[in-house]
Amino acid sequence: MEAQTLGIVLAPLIGSIMAGLFGQRIGRIWSHRITIAGVAAAFLLSLIIFTQVIMEGATYNEAVYTWAAVGNLRLEIGFLVDPLSALMVVIVTFVSLMVHIYTIGYMAEDPGYQRFFSYIALFTFSMLMLVLANNFLQIFFGWEAVGLVSYLLIGFWYKRESAVYANLKAFLVNRVGDIGFLLGIACVLMYTGSLDYVEVFAAAPELQEKTISIWPNTAWSVPTVIGILLFIGAMGKSAQMPLHVWLPDSMEGPTPISALIHAATMVTAGIFMVARMSPIYEMSETALSVVLIIGSATAFFMGAVGVVQNDIKRVIAYSTLSQLGYMTVALGISAYAASIFHLMTHAFFKALLFLGAGSVIIAMHHEQDMRKMGGLKKYMPFTYWTMMIGALALIGFPGFSGYFSKDSIIEAVHLSNLPGAGFAYVMVISGVFITAFYTFRMLFLTFHGEERADEHTREHLKESPAVVIIPLILLAIPSMVAGIYIEEILFNNFFGKAILVLPNHNVLERLSPELHSGTMAFILDGFKGIPFILAISGVVTAWYLYLIRPKLPDRIRAHFSFIYWALSNKYGFDRFNEIVFASGSRRIGQLLSHFGDQILIDGLIVNGVARIINIVAQSMRYLQSGYLFHYAFAMILGLLLLIGGFVIYGE
Numbered sequence: 001m002e003a004q005t006l007g008i009v010l011a012p013l014i015g016s017i018m019a020g021l022f023g024q025r026i027g028r029i030w031s032h033r034i035t036i037a038g039v040a041a042a043f044l045l046s047l048i049i050f051t052q053v054i055m056e057g058a059t060y061n062e063a064v065y066t067w068a069a070v071g072n073l074r075l076e077i078g079f080l081v082d083p084l085s086a087l088m089v090v091i092v093t094f095v096s097l098m099v100h101i102y103t104i105g106y107m108a109e110d111p112g113y114q115r116f117f118s119y120i121a122l123f124t125f126s127m128l129m130l131v132l133a134n135n136f137l138q139i140f141f142g143w144e145a146v147g148l149v150s151y152l153l154i155g156f157w158y159k160r161e162s163a164v165y166a167n168l169k170a171f172l173v174n175r176v177g178d179i180g181f182l183l184g185i186a187c188v189l190m191y192t193g194s195l196d197y198v199e200v201f202a203a204a205p206e207l208q209e210k211t212i213s214i215w216p217n218t219a220w221s222v223p224t225v226i227g228i229l230l231f232i233g234a235m236g237k238s239a240q241m242p243l244h245v246w247l248p249d250s251m252e253g254p255t256p257i258s259a260l261i262h263a264a265t266m267v268t269a270g271i272f273m274v275a276r277m278s279p280i281y282e283m284s285e286t287a288l289s290v291v292l293i294i295g296s297a298t299a300f301f302m303g304a305v306g307v308v309q310n311d312i313k314r315v316i317a318y319s320t321l322s323q324l325g326y327m328t329v330a331l332g333i334s335a336y337a338a339s340i341f342h343l344m345t346h347a348f349f350k351a352l353l354f355l356g357a358g359s360v361i362i363a364m365h366h367e368q369d370m371r372k373m374g375g376l377k378k379y380m381p382f383t384y385w386t387m388m389i390g391a392l393a394l395i396g397f398p399g400f401s402g403y404f405s406k407d408s409i410i411e412a413v414h415l416s417n418l419p420g421a422g423f424a425y426v427m428v429i430s431g432v433f434i435t436a437f438y439t440f441r442m443l444f445l446t447f448h449g450e451e452r453a454d455e456h457t458r459e460h461l462k463e464s465p466a467v468v469i470i471p472l473i474l475l476a477i478p479s480m481v482a483g484i485y486i487e488e489i490l491f492n493n494f495f496g497k498a499i500l501v502l503p504n505h506n507v508l509e510r511l512s513p514e515l516h517s518g519t520m521a522f523i524l525d526g527f528k529g530i531p532f533i534l535a536i537s538g539v540v541t542a543w544y545l546y547l548i549r550p551k552l553p554d555r556i557r558a559h560f561s562f563i564y565w566a567l568s569n570k571y572g573f574d575r576f577n578e579i580v581f582a583s584g585s586r587r588i589g590q591l592l593s594h595f596g597d598q599i600l601i602d603g604l605i606v607n608g609v610a611r612i613i614n615i616v617a618q619s620m621r622y623l624q625s626g627y628l629f630h631y632a633f634a635m636i637l638g639l640l641l642l643i644g645g646f647v648i649y650g651e
Contacts, residue, residue: 001058002064007042008042008093009079011039015034015037016035016038016118018035019114019117020118028114031114032113035100036101038121040097042089043090050089053086060080062134063076063078063135064076064077064078065077073194075195076135076196077138078134079134080132082498083495084272084275084495084498089131091264091343091347092127092264096120098474099355099471101467102259102467102468102472110254116156116256119149120256122149123266124260126145126146126148129142131272135197136197140185143233144178147178150257153253154166154257162252169249170249173236174236174237176232176236176243177243178233178236180228181229181234181236184226184233187222191210200280201280205283223281223284227287231287234273235270235294238324239298239324241301247267251314255354258316258317259351262320263346264347264351271328271331274331275499278499278501281334288334289420291332293423295324295326295329296325296413296424297427299323299329300322302322303434306322307567312368312370315442316354319394319435319438319439323350325431326342326406327409329424329427333412333421336499337494338408338409338490342409344405344482344489345479345482345483346402348393348478349400349401352393353391355475357387359469360376362468364453367453372453372454373452374447374451374452379461382473387443389476389479391443396531398526398527399526401480401481402479410428411511412508415511433537436535436537437538437542440543441542441546444546445546448547483519486519490511
């Protein structure tokens with residue numbers, strides 16, 4: 001299995017190197033052929049490994065390279081293949097493969113064609129290194145690598161000022177999270193003496209008895225501190241409040257990378273990491289409650305912001321924030337399997353929605369404002385129906401993949417006894433209506449109603465080429481049927497020892513009997529549940545406001561101007577960061593420049609020394625008069641002082 005695992009991570013890396021370093025020589029066609037072949041090979045190898053792990057129960061956990069050894073501590077590059085990493089690798093490589101193929105059509109006229117393929121292949125390699133890591137050193141390498149490549153991809157169109165601002169924002173916000181992640185790893189090393197997963201997880205129960213003093217006269221549980229610090233890292237990567245602000249701005253990058261970031265890489269890294277660290281989180285209900293509260297707040301409040309967005313990609317971006325909140329909520333109630341299941345289904349339908357939005361953008365000559373669209377259904381039937389499938393999966397319509405995963409989370413939260421579960425349930429159940437509303441608002445504004453595009457655009461409207469449509473169709477299939485694996489993943493101990501859940505935290509065992517009585521029974525039960533009623537209410541409300549009474553939203557907006565202002569300004573998070581952190585940092589820099597650089601260094605040290613030397617020189621110049629009798633007088637005076645000294649002190 002070692003050769004197959006190495007093949008999975010090295011194939012995209014080789015493709016990235018070839019397209020990046022030799023892209024100009026081999027040309028555009030061979031650049032995409034090599035990178036797609038690399039990701040396709042990784043996908044096929046991941047299917048082989050997945051089959052071995054699931055069907056044969058095979059696992060792999062070995063170090064392949066020792067970077068350094070300090071005493072008993074070994075810093076290694078190694079791989080862990082178990083049900084959790086095997087499933088994640090399949091998801092990452094499949095979605096990445098679809099994005100690579102789609103990119104041929106979307107970026108066809110871009111001068112940075114080869115560079116883009118190199119970046120997305122490198123992005124895939126970085127995520128695979130993170131997912132397959134068997135120690136904290138390697139997961140940190142993958143963690144930082146996906147952050148670096150996302151910086152390059154978000155700012156891919158570097159001549160746009162907004163793109164440069166967005167990638168810098170993403171980089172800085174993620175560094176805040178990474179500080180917490182690095183401190184968490186440092187605590188793990190300090191209290192366990194190891195960075196290897198197996199050794200750390202084996203020592204996790206002993207950490208419950210240990211405390212740490214963060215400040216004098218306080219004692220914090222070590223698992224609580226480690227869990228919260230690691231989760232701060234996840235808040236950055238998986239865009240949880242208040243470290244969510246970078247994700248909507250990442251839309252400045254080309255649409256294929258928006259799909260890759262939001263569906264299968266980077267933002268899912270934090271979700272995967274917390275699930276992987278379940279043996280640590282199970283030791284601290286405080287850490288779990290922190291995860292639960294932050295996730296539920298993100299699910300509701302970020303979804304609400306999507307209601308007022310007019311950019312088609314930003315609507316989907318805020319949807320990603322909300323769905324990441326659902327995944328985080330599942331982690332907080334120890335329903336790790338449900339979280340990973342929703343991660344899987346979300347990867348398919350969110351990639352589908354983003355790539356569908358990209359198809360619309362191509363047809364609209366890169367117009368992204370939904371207010372300038374409308375009536376596109378008859379021009380783009382394939383795009384419309386595939387996006388409809390993605391939308392139904394997103395809102396959790398019974399039978400589609402998102403229904404199985406999201407409703408499982410909602411039901412599990414309802415049954416949880418952890419502190420904060422009541423608040424979380426209100427947030428996630430309310431989010432169902434909001435999700436349905438903004439999703440179908442997007443569909444109705446884009447594909448239905450009157451045609452609002454200009455005459456030139458309408459004359460050239462047509463369906464996207466096959467290289468764009470085929471990935472949409474291939475992603476639409478799992479968006480419809482992936483939910484049928486709910487029983488296997490949630491209730492049949494699919495992840496085995498890869499995920500630890502203590503008996504008193506195992507909320508999935510307490511789910512309603514309908515979930516255990518077969519897929520069809522679960523689907524039929526969904527039509528009677530509160531989430532279905534709320535979802536249909538959201539769809540009907542969007543239909544009424546944007547197709548039947550299209551002028552009514554403006555009147556509602558004027559009547560509830562404060563709420564609209566709060567949502568359109570994203571609750572002031574960006575403004576707060578600009579005033580407090582950005583402006584504050586500039587002012588501190590100006591202060592240090594004025595007092596530290598100009599007054600202390602330049603004024604006192606550099607120029608001060610020069611002034612002292614100048615004063616001494618000005619004083620000494622009077623001794624150099626050029627008259628011989630002055631010098632003779634000075635010599636006689638010096639001689640008298642010398643003789644006087646001998647006379648006085650000689651006695």
